[in-house]
Amino acid sequence: MSDVPPRLLRETLRGAMTPGSAPSCLDTETLAAWSDGTLSARERTAVESHAADCARCQALLAAMTRTMPPAPQRTWWRSSAFNWLVPLAVAATAVVVWINVDTSRSERFAAAQPAPAAAAATPPDSAPAATAPTAATDRLASTDAKRESDQSSPASAVAPRRALPAAGERRDAGGSRARQFDATARAEADAAPKELRETVPVSPPAGSPPAVAAPAQPAPPPPAEAPRADASPQAAAGAAPQANIAAPLALRAPARAMLDASASTARGQAFGKAAAVPFQIVSPDPNVRWRIVTAGSVDRSVDGGTTWQTQSTGVPVLLAAGAAPSPAICWLVGSGGTIVLSRDGRSWQRVAFREEIDLISIRASDAVNAAVTAADGRTFATGDGGKTWRPAGIRQ
Amino acid sequence: MGAHAADLELARLCAEGDEHAWERFVRDYRPLLYRAADALDRTQGARELADSLYADLYGLKSGDGERQSLFRYYQGRSSLATWLRAVLAQRYVDRLRGQRNAEPLPDEEPPAPSESPDPDRARYVGLVHRALACAVAMLTARDRLRLGCYYVQELTLAETGRIMKESEATASRQLARTRVAIRREIERQLRHEARLSDEQIAACFASVADDPGPLDLKQVIYE
Numbered sequence: 001m002s003d004v005p006p007r008l009l010r011e012t013l014r015g016a017m018t019p020g021s022a023p024s025c026l027d028t029e030t031l032a033a034w035s036d037g038t039l040s041a042r043e044r045t046a047v048e049s050h051a052a053d054c055a056r057c058q059a060l061l062a063a064m065t066r067t068m069p070p071a072p073q074r075t076w077w078r079s080s081a082f083n084w085l086v087p088l089a090v091a092a093t094a095v096v097v098w099i100n101v102d103t104s105r106s107e108r109f110a111a112a113q114p115a116p117a118a119a120a121a122t123p124p125d126s127a128p129a130a131t132a133p134t135a136a137t138d139r140l141a142s143t144d145a146k147r148e149s150d151q152s153s154p155a156s157a158v159a160p161r162r163a164l165p166a167a168g169e170r171r172d173a174g175g176s177r178a179r180q181f182d183a184t185a186r187a188e189a190d191a192a193p194k195e196l197r198e199t200v201p202v203s204p205p206a207g208s209p210p211a212v213a214a215p216a217q218p219a220p221p222p223p224a225e226a227p228r229a230d231a232s233p234q235a236a237a238g239a240a241p242q243a244n245i246a247a248p249l250a251l252r253a254p255a256r257a258m259l260d261a262s263a264s265t266a267r268g269q270a271f272g273k274a275a276a277v278p279f280q281i282v283s284p285d286p287n288v289r290w291r292i293v294t295a296g297s298v299d300r301s302v303d304g305g306t307t308w309q310t311q312s313t314g315v316p317v318l319l320a321a322g323a324a325p326s327p328a329i330c331w332l333v334g335s336g337g338t339i340v341l342s343r344d345g346r347s348w349q350r351v352a353f354r355e356e357i358d359l360i361s362i363r364a365s366d367a368v369n370a371a372v373t374a375a376d377g378r379t380f381a382t383g384d385g386g387k388t389w390r391p392a393g394i395r396q
Numbered sequence: 397m398g399a400h401a402a403d404l405e406l407a408r409l410c411a412e413g414d415e416h417a418w419e420r421f422v423r424d425y426r427p428l429l430y431r432a433a434d435a436l437d438r439t440q441g442a443r444e445l446a447d448s449l450y451a452d453l454y455g456l457k458s459g460d461g462e463r464q465s466l467f468r469y470y471q472g473r474s475s476l477a478t479w480l481r482a483v484l485a486q487r488y489v490d491r492l493r494g495q496r497n498a499e500p501l502p503d504e505e506p507p508a509p510s511e512s513p514d515p516d517r518a519r520y521v522g523l524v525h526r527a528l529a530c531a532v533a534m535l536t537a538r539d540r541l542r543l544g545c546y547y548v549q550e551l552t553l554a555e556t557g558r559i560m561k562e563s564e565a566t567a568s569r570q571l572a573r574t575r576v577a578i579r580r581e582i583e584r585q586l587r588h589e590a591r592l593s594d595e596q597i598a599a600c601f602a603s604v605a606d607d608p609g610p611l612d613l614k615q616v617i618y619e
Contacts, residue, residue: 060485
């Protein structure tokens, strides 16, 4: 069936119009207001209804439109065709945040501890990313698949509840402590986004070579960052993604790339949320937890955070992160290679470290096995309670 | 209103005969008026309208010596630039309509349509015309306005979209949707009210497609 000829349609439309020049026709003020878009919705509807059937007013609208200055060109990314990016970015951000909250490398680490030898041979921080699959990583994969059922076991029940908030807690701590301890705050800020990226559970393709991991840029010297120490926690946290965007990224899978595309937004949201979360280290027993508040001391609670008791750590630095693999054991790390360990939940002993480098995270399965991450991305592992530390790779 | 306070003040000063304000107005708005005039008529036929507008804006002294400026009608509901464009557009449209009304109709009768081999052709054309008029009348005012802007005013899709406050693509889609709705309504009327068969309906559309109709004459008159 052929379409209605435009000529016939034009004639019919013209025939349906009134000639115009009626009292109800548009006056100059209304016409100009319509052009500027300052009419109310009702007025605008009335104008359209009248102009639909009035030849003169329709010609007026057409003439006004012809005299309008050209509309500014919309950039391609603002066009309606890309409006779908907004909900997509929100959805991707939600996925990233959810993954970071729901998945923990500490969980894998803790689950892998029944095989200490394998775990020692495959440091937890580097194993999923830069090494070929091993027996330990195979077990980690199966552990991931059975996470729900494993949560009832004591060993794995610890890590998710402790380590996942810890990632956010570290970011929170990095923000809140920036006023007091610029170096630690800077290290945390630089490292926290990497934590976010690192926790994305994307496995390398089977048979693919290990990803070449470029070391992250070391933290700039403290004097250059001194003004940021007075910045708000949000400002300090917000600066971190920019620093990490500049760092080269070794993406391990397309899915990872997609997630990283929205990582900056996710990091911003994560930092925002983290700012409201107290920096606590929760042991497998949720009643027992520590929190880092001031330099040289930590608070411990045995009633789920209702009451707190201050403990001296013996080191005059503000600690950055911690791990509590059991209610009695807690590791804490901070700037200058500071590591303290409590084996009884009350007293603290300093653990020697090989370098005076800022440490930004730690994972531990007990008082003997632990792995720390430095601000420059390197990881070190110990299997003897911190007497010796060996490089375990570089995290991106 | 408050957003155009500066424009209102300039209009007030110009209406009162402030020479500095008038100089500023001419300096700032003359290019705008000329651009608008050229957009209305690319042969610069509308520039004289713009020039004549200055006289009314400057104001003519009435019998009692009071200046009567067109600026007095500017109420600040829009920017002064838009208001000036509206004044110019009104004058242009009214002049154009006046010229068309003054033009005499051609003396010669339009050539009679050629002999149609189909004796039902005239009836088919009449049926389609009536059905089309009903279908257009059943459209919403917004759809009619969009159709009118595109087919009668012969605006581009982008310009039609600007009138309708929608994108060019949306205007195109809406026009296509409206045309489909019109065609279906015509078919429905022809089928259910005129009791035509599918073949007859097809013949109806073929008739109006071939029929030059009175519109061609109107087109000659108006354009």
